[in-house]
Amino acid sequence: MLRRAQIGHLARESVAGFSRRKLTTGVTVLIMGSALLVLALFVLVALNLGIVLERAQASVDLRVFLVDGLDDQRVAALQPPFLALPGVREARFISKDQALAELRRDLGDDGDILGVLDDNPLPASYHLELAPAYRSTASVEAIATDLRRWPEVADVVYSQAWVGALETWTRLFRWGSLVICVIVLVAAVFVISNTVRLTMAGSRRIIEIQILVGATDGFIRLPFVIEGVLHGLLAGILAMGALAIGFRLLSLRLEGIEFYSAAQIAGFVLFCAVLGLLGSLAAIGQYLRVRRVG
Amino acid sequence: MKAEPAIPRGPLDPRTIIAFYHVDLRYRDQTALADVSFSISNGEFVCITGPSGAGKSSVLRLITMDLFPTHGQVVVRGMVSTTMKRSRIPLLRREIGFVFQDFRLLDDRSIYANVAFAQLVVGVPQPAIKKNVMRVLTQVGLWDKRDRLPQQLSGGEQQRVAIARAMVNSPKILLADEPTGNLDPVTAQEIIDLVFRINDGGTCVVFSTHDHEIVKTFGQRVMVIKDGRLVSDEERRVPDRDRGPRLTDHMYRPGGSDA
Numbered sequence: 001m002l003r004r005a006q007i008g009h010l011a012r013e014s015v016a017g018f019s020r021r022k023l024t025t026g027v028t029v030l031i032m033g034s035a036l037l038v039l040a041l042f043v044l045v046a047l048n049l050g051i052v053l054e055r056a057q058a059s060v061d062l063r064v065f066l067v068d069g070l071d072d073q074r075v076a077a078l079q080p081p082f083l084a085l086p087g088v089r090e091a092r093f094i095s096k097d098q099a100l101a102e103l104r105r106d107l108g109d110d111g112d113i114l115g116v117l118d119d120n121p122l123p124a125s126y127h128l129e130l131a132p133a134y135r136s137t138a139s140v141e142a143i144a145t146d147l148r149r150w151p152e153v154a155d156v157v158y159s160q161a162w163v164g165a166l167e168t169w170t171r172l173f174r175w176g177s178l179v180i181c182v183i184v185l186v187a188a189v190f191v192i193s194n195t196v197r198l199t200m201a202g203s204r205r206i207i208e209i210q211i212l213v214g215a216t217d218g219f220i221r222l223p224f225v226i227e228g229v230l231h232g233l234l235a236g237i238l239a240m241g242a243l244a245i246g247f248r249l250l251s252l253r254l255e256g257i258e259f260y261s262a263a264q265i266a267g268f269v270l271f272c273a274v275l276g277l278l279g280s281l282a283a284i285g286q287y288l289r290v291r292r293v294g
Numbered sequence: 295m296k297a298e299p300a301i302p303r304g305p306l307d308p309r310t311i312i313a314f315y316h317v318d319l320r321y322r323d324q325t326a327l328a329d330v331s332f333s334i335s336n337g338e339f340v341c342i343t344g345p346s347g348a349g350k351s352s353v354l355r356l357i358t359m360d361l362f363p364t365h366g367q368v369v370v371r372g373m374v375s376t377t378m379k380r381s382r383i384p385l386l387r388r389e390i391g392f393v394f395q396d397f398r399l400l401d402d403r404s405i406y407a408n409v410a411f412a413q414l415v416v417g418v419p420q421p422a423i424k425k426n427v428m429r430v431l432t433q434v435g436l437w438d439k440r441d442r443l444p445q446q447l448s449g450g451e452q453q454r455v456a457i458a459r460a461m462v463n464s465p466k467i468l469l470a471d472e473p474t475g476n477l478d479p480v481t482a483q484e485i486i487d488l489v490f491r492i493n494d495g496g497t498c499v500v501f502s503t504h505d506h507e508i509v510k511t512f513g514q515r516v517m518v519i520k521d522g523r524l525v526s527d528e529e530r531r532v533p534d535r536d537r538g539p540r541l542t543d544h545m546y547r548p549g550g551s552d553a
Contacts, residue, residue: 003417205400214388215415
């Protein structure tokens with residue numbers, strides 16, 4: 001356990017060391033901050049794509065057009081099997097008349113054009129609303145393929161075929177981001193670990209004397225661990241700050257995009273501190289393994 | 295494989311502070327020490343001599359447990375090299391002061407801070423640190439220069455600071471690895487006198503040097519190491535507590551050539 005006098009000494013040494021090496025600290029924080037900015041940016045874009053995809057998927061529904069000539073009883077009897085389909089939350093019947101009324105409403109002033117029709121050409125249909133988990137293109141397609149085999153069903157139409165494309169792009173982007181993030185993370189840890197190694201090399205004499213006079217390994221390591229964590233914290237704050245400014249400028253032009261929540265920001269900065277910790281531990285482990293007194 | 299020699303049966307002599315039992319030390323293929331055995335008592339003054347590279351520094355590093363024997367055992371203050379936990383090494387080092395030929399001071403800190411550093415890292419409270427630093431810096435005659443930086447002092451003064459730092463934690467053992475190597479004979483003699491005074495205070499001193507002139511000034515036990523072997527370990531009997539001739543004796547002799 002550290003005594004009070006040791007804690008005070010360590011705190012003074014860490015702060016003094018940090019301010020003594022302003023340039024190294026600045027450059028490290030800048031390099032690591034830039035790397036983490038790339039990471040934060042990719043994660044943010046991935047998150048926003050996810051939101052856009054979710055919104056798009058929310059509007060996905062199935063319209064099941066029925067063959068003409070079904071009597072009311074058969075039409076009504078279709079509702080329970082529709083509801084029994086996996087993922088179908090609601091099945092709303094739209095009669096031929098309702099469909100025509102809807103069309104007329106949609107056409108607005110041009111609705112008069114429908115007056116030329118002798119007969120109502122629109123088929124009766126069921127509107128199937130899907131539970132969120134079943135809104136992916138694959139799932140919707142599976143349900144549609146199944147429904148098309150039903151004798152009562154004339155056709156199945158589902159909106160936004162582009163949702164499928166969006167899903168593909170989002171998936172690709174997420175994988176790409178993951179690869180980039182892993183590279184960036186390794187780079188960030190490497191930068192920190194190199195800086196701490198340099199600091200340790202610069203503090204060779206102090207470390208040597210500490211070993212000589214009987215300082216414990218923990219006591220020797222702690223200032224460098226603190227330094228690594230502080231570097232990580234500062235780089236995380238820098239990255240998040242730069243991203244927030246960039247986002248603010250962009251959000252004036254692009255509506256509907258979202259920034260990280262307060263909890264996510266705190267989590268990110270904390271994560272950066274952990275990266276700093278990992279970097280410094282890697283450096284310390286390597287350095288102290290080869291240390292010698294004489 | 296050579297069997298590990300065991301510590302002799304029965305209790306160690308309570309006066310023994312350092313003991314080597316058939317110690318071998320190898321760096322890869324090179325033998326640094328071979329079958330070295332000796333023991334040093336509390337408060338003893340021992341000079342280890344031999345040519346450069348003979349293994350003197352290795353002996354000192356084995357005492358601080360910075361190195362461990364390839365075979366054999368080292369026992370320091372009752373801690374046995376083959377069984378002690380690594381986490382206890384710092385505790386052992388707090389009982390050992392170490393000075394080197396190159397002083398190893400922190401150049402960006404004052405003399406006071408250099409000495410206080412040794413106490414800070416082991417958690418001595420501030421009021422006690424001030425008292426202890428004052429005591430040792432007064433002892434080495436540098437209290438008045440406590441605010442100076444090492445570079446503002448002479449070589450001899452820097453070595454005295456190093457000795458003050460080594461002594462501030464009141465160690466039971468002082469290891470001096472060629473402490474006069476960088477100093478002129480007058481200053482070297484001052485350092486030797488200072489080390490004698492420390493020894494007079496009851497601290498066991500192990501003084502390593504390759505300099506024959508210095509060895510001649512010692513009236514105590516001298517161990518000679520050559521090619522990693524302890525070739526001689528003899529007690530010198532000098533009735534005079536001044537330990538014999540002084541480094542400066544021939545300096546002022548008319549016609550003296552090697553001063």
